[in-house]
Amino acid sequence: MMNDSVSRLEELLDKVRVNREVLRRQRQQQSSQGIISLLNKKIAGDESQDQLSSTISSVIPFYEQRHIQEKVSKDIADDIVDPFAKEADSFVPAADSFVPKSQEPVLPVSSSPVESFIPEVEETQIQGASLIPTVESSALESFVPEVEEFQLKDEFSSMSAQEVDIPDSEDNYSPEGFVLASDIQEATSLETTKEMETLETEASAAKILEKKVFDKGARVSGPIVKVIEKEIERNWTIRAVLDRAWLVGNME
Amino acid sequence: MTDIAFDAANYAEFDIPKGKIISKKAPLVLLPLEMLAHMEPDEGLAKESAKWGKSHAQALFEVMRAQDDLSMDSLASHLHGAIALSGLGRATVELWSDALLVKVDTSVDSKISSSHKVLIEGFVSGYISGLSQKPFDAKIVEETGSVLILFVGNTAALAFINQLIKEGKSSAEAVLGLTSKGAI
Numbered sequence: 001m002m003n004d005s006v007s008r009l010e011e012l013l014d015k016v017r018v019n020r021e022v023l024r025r026q027r028q029q030q031s032s033q034g035i036i037s038l039l040n041k042k043i044a045g046d047e048s049q050d051q052l053s054s055t056i057s058s059v060i061p062f063y064e065q066r067h068i069q070e071k072v073s074k075d076i077a078d079d080i081v082d083p084f085a086k087e088a089d090s091f092v093p094a095a096d097s098f099v100p101k102s103q104e105p106v107l108p109v110s111s112s113p114v115e116s117f118i119p120e121v122e123e124t125q126i127q128g129a130s131l132i133p134t135v136e137s138s139a140l141e142s143f144v145p146e147v148e149e150f151q152l153k154d155e156f157s158s159m160s161a162q163e164v165d166i167p168d169s170e171d172n173y174s175p176e177g178f179v180l181a182s183d184i185q186e187a188t189s190l191e192t193t194k195e196m197e198t199l200e201t202e203a204s205a206a207k208i209l210e211k212k213v214f215d216k217g218a219r220v221s222g223p224i225v226k227v228i229e230k231e232i233e234r235n236w237t238i239r240a241v242l243d244r245a246w247l248v249g250n251m252e
Numbered sequence: 253m254t255d256i257a258f259d260a261a262n263y264a265e266f267d268i269p270k271g272k273i274i275s276k277k278a279p280l281v282l283l284p285l286e287m288l289a290h291m292e293p294d295e296g297l298a299k300e301s302a303k304w305g306k307s308h309a310q311a312l313f314e315v316m317r318a319q320d321d322l323s324m325d326s327l328a329s330h331l332h333g334a335i336a337l338s339g340l341g342r343a344t345v346e347l348w349s350d351a352l353l354v355k356v357d358t359s360v361d362s363k364i365s366s367s368h369k370v371l372i373e374g375f376v377s378g379y380i381s382g383l384s385q386k387p388f389d390a391k392i393v394e395e396t397g398s399v400l401i402l403f404v405g406n407t408a409a410l411a412f413i414n415q416l417i418k419e420g421k422s423s424a425e426a427v428l429g430l431t432s433k434g435a436i
Contacts, residue, residue, distance in 0.1 A: 214328035214345040237321040242384040245352035249409020249430045 212236075254319055256312070256326045258333030277307045285339070289365035297367060301374025302381070308334035309382030316383070331379060340372055341398075351427050352380070352404040354390065360398045373402060380404050393423035403427060 234240070265274045273280035291297060312330045316322050328345045331354070335343040341358040354376050358364055369392055377390035389410050394401040401423060403413055409430060416426035 212347040214324045214347075236324045238316060238324060238327045238383065239321050241324055241327075241347065241352065242380065242386070242388075244350040245347075245404065246384065246386050246388070246406055248349075248351045248405050249412055250406050 254321075254326070255323045256315055256329070258329040260333055260337055263337050278304070285360070285368070288367050288371065291367040293366040293370040298370050298374040301371045302378030304338075305334070305375035305378030306382035307378075308338075308375075309379040313383050313385075327383070331376075334379065335372075335375065338375065340375065341400075343376075346401075348427055351409075351430065353393075353427075354402045354404055356400045356402065358398045358400065364395070364398065364400070369400065372400060376402055376404060393417065393426060 234244075263275065264280060266272075267274055273282060309330075312322070312326065315326075324345065328343075331345060332343045335341060335356060341356040341360075344355040344357075346353040346355055356372055356376075358368070358372075360368070373390050373392060377388055380388040380390065387407075388404055389407050390402045390404045391410050391414065392400050393403045393413060403410060403423075412430065413423075413426040416429045417423065421429065
């Protein structure tokens with residue numbers, strides 16, 4: 001029973017398909033014949049231009065729709081894609097401006113605003129140039145003596161060690177008090193530097209080899225003495241140092 | 253090298269009921285610095301100062317003996333601590349080649365009295381002698397304001413330096429004089 005119904009339904013569907021195909025062919029044929037007839041009438045002068053266009057338009061969806069789609073796609077490809085492909089080479093050199101050579105920017109500005117803009121710039125430049133003599137004559141001249149005055153007021157060179165804040169804390173101790181000749185830098189204490197410069201001058205005729213400072217009572221933020229010559233590799237334990245110190249000047 | 257930091261804890265106690273300042277080193281008396289200027293800067297003061305300094309070195313010496321040896325940072329730390337607790341100033345240890353010098357900034361505004369200098373010389377010589385177990389002597393070779401620079405060495409070296417200073421040499425030249433003799 002079920003199989004009979006299915007078979008019957010399939011037969012009906014086949015008939016519908018056949019009928020639709022027959023109908024489609026008939027309409028195509030009629031359309032073609034209608035166009036030929038209209039063209040013949042047009043040639044004979046019996047049909048107006050409007051009637052012809054209307055008939056062709058009604059036929060297009062059934063007859064040339066696919067062809068039109070293909071043509072449109074081709075036109076788009078030719079008109080849009082290809083021009084960009086052609087400009088691809090020229091686009092790279094114009095990367096700064098990002099404007100293809102063939103597409104020169106057209107400013108939507110009339111000639112009058114542009115012309116009025118240029119004199120405005122020139123006017124600004126003239127005004128800027130006129131400012132320079134004013135700066136030279138007044139501000140710059142008054143600035144230079146101000147610097148000289150500041151240098152004269154600088155009393156840092158006469159600052160004594162007591163005026164420098166050196167907290168007596170072991171926490172602030174820095175082993176930088178260990179100074180080598182290769183690490184000679186500006187001393188933090190100008191007074192100490194002055195002393196050592198004197199010492200260095202006095203020592204120039206003699207041969208003091210190195211000066212090593214152990215300062216656990218004060219913060220040493222940098223070299224506090226200048227070392228005259230590179231340190232010799234030695235044992236810096238208390239016993240070794242005191243043994244050597246004991247022998248200094250001992251001629252026995 | 254081991255580095256032992258100075259510890260000032262329990263250095264002294266004020267026993268108000270008994271009217272004493274108790275210290276592990278010796279009984280203390282707190283006096284104004286001006287009174288020191290009236291003391292006679294004689295050999296007696298120098299000897300007592302040396303004993304005072306030596307007593308302060310004892311603790312560090314014991315640590316050195318127990319641990320074989322210590323770094324010079326320990327010496328700088330302990331010497332500075334001992335001198336600071338005595339109110340004598342801020343000490344820095346310097347080595348000019350092998351020569352040992354101690355710089356003491358007394359922070360004294362007025363002129364440093366002779367007895368004050370003897371006290372510092374004695375304290376430093378006693379401290380280094382106690383640490384080294386050798387009879388080191390210490391003499392001021394330079395004085396600039398409140399800062400004193402002491403040469404610490406044997407008696408012969410000190411005599412030579414003093415002779416050069418008497419001849420008009422500076423302290424630096426005097427110490428360098430030992431170099432010219434080939435002693436350094």
